[in-house]
Amino acid sequence: MNQTVDKGKTLLVDGPASVTVGSGRVEVFGSPVRHTHKIVIREGKRLPFFVAEKTDFDVALGENASVEVVDGDTIPPSWTESLSVLKGLQKKPAVAMIVGKADSGKTSYCTYLINKLLSPKHKIAIIDGDLGQSDIGPPCTVAYAFISKHLTELYSLKAENAFFVGATSPSQAPDKTVEGMALMKTEILGKTPDFILVNTDGWVEGEDAVKYKLRLAEKLEPDTVLCIQRQNELEPLLAVLEKFVKTVVESPSAVKQRGMEKRKNLRELNYAKYMIDAKVRALPLSHLRIEEENVALNKLDEVKGALLGLYDSQRKFLGIGVLHEFDNVRKTLKILTSVSEKPAVVAFGKVRLDKNLRETASSGESEPVRV
Ligand SMILES: Nc1ncnc2c1ncn2[C@@H]1O[C@H](COP(=O)(O)OP(=O)(O)OP(=O)(O)O)[C@@H](O)[C@H]1O
Ligand SMILES: [Mg+2]
Incomplete structure (x- = not known):
């Protein structure tokens, strides 16, 4: 199916689907998309194609896939503003920890930050601490990777190393998850990075969750904590992280929500991949x-x-x-x-x-x- 989208609009594609960009200029989470390059959107995922110059798309939709054109950019302005916080950090490496509820847009925000930080001067690493919806290593692991080129999803990265926790949530193995994340950070430090982004799991509400995130922050010592909030669900966590520099950004309204069953299915597809x-x-x-x-x-x-x-x-x-x-x-x-x-x-x-x-x-x- 061919679709032409005007400048300033976004084509939202829900997988399973594939998209090829014809003429025009397009960005996905801050990554320029090359002409004729085919992008695959997996089932349960959504990708926003922001049109900077009128573009012709070739879209192939699988079962239950869908496509929609919305006005404007679905990347919140607060995401763009937070970049200056990161770029302004004087420490090398600068460590940023990303926190937010499940389906708040953490993975997409990390992808966006990476694309915008990417330059020959910057060596960027990411630690994926989301055991249940891991992007980099297999499910139930924490893993890390270095990034050398623009990307539309973290899933395409290859893990340099991983630590097996063996549980789908840190609530089932908090000590082990913290240990694994700290080990990954130590290993990365030996490779002289400029930026380390730490993506975390979506367990942020309730006393135990807040305690766990504080422990993790104390262990990883981020220079800034980037908090994606939809309403005010992170307030208790923000209060407890008082000694850390924090920036609150919005959760995009275009985020695709997934229920527990869908999350389990996605995880099972991921076991199968490995x-x-x-x-x-x-x-x-x-x-x-x-x-x-x-x-x-x-x-x-x-x-x-x-x-x-x-x-x-x-x-x-x-x-x-x-x-x-x-x-x-x-x-x-x-x-x-x-x-x-x-x-x-x-x-x-x-x-x-x-x-x-x-x-x-x-x-x-x-x-x-x-x-
Ligand atoms: N700005 C956006 N515009 C359109 N779609 C988005 C945007 N941000 C995120 N999404 C889509 O919404 C879905 C959920 O986002 P994402 O995976 O980034 O959230 P998450 O907080 O990492 O979720 P999880 O708890 O599963 O790890 C994804 O399919 C993603 O591509
Ligand atoms: Mg995620």
């Missing part, structure tokens, strides 16, 4: 270090289907796996994984997946936690 062509591999226990307290390997009922994080001996994250079986006679773990290297460490997660890589009820994704 388990492509997975095979069952037998690993002798004698050559492995098992991480996680209270793993009763002899109680297969309890551990079968456990999501696993695999590392090499240098603690480089290799990928995820799922426990298929424990052979008590041969003392071997049988793991379904697409990792071909030999892991030295296997970390057990709380999440359980069935044979279709669907999360089972015992995955502990209990309310009121939204991930």
